[in-house]
Amino acid sequence: MVQQRIKAVLAEVFQIDPATLAPTASPADIEGWDSFGHLALVEALQTEFRIQFEVEDIARMENLGAIEQILLRRGVEP
Template sequence: MTPMERLEKVFRVVFDDDEIALRPEMTANDVDGWDSLSHTNLILSVEKEFGIKFNQRELLTFKNVGDLLRSIESKL
């Protein structure tokens, strides 16, 4: 599985929606239930899935799914 596919799997579990199809330009506005409160669950699940750790400042700079994915790929 590519990182994108693994990330998509995490999104589907976290937001409890099997229809989610990730695109790099997607933001929180495009995913139902993705808000500041669910964001930590998402980040924790991503860190677990990929076995990586983000630092706080990185997390605050992500603007969309593409930014998140680039950061994941740089840590793999």
């Protein structure tokens, strides 16, 4: 469930098909996931999951799987 929600956010922010996203999807795989895209993604994730990330969390968001683990550690229901 969490991964599907993350995929939906990534798809919206980067205008891509969520079905193409693997757990290893990273900035190298997604056009537009640069520093500005990362900020847009963080904002969209915070809105979707109603949380505030710590700076360390934001720096660790290296791929879809890492984002999922961060959200689960922050108490988001699976």
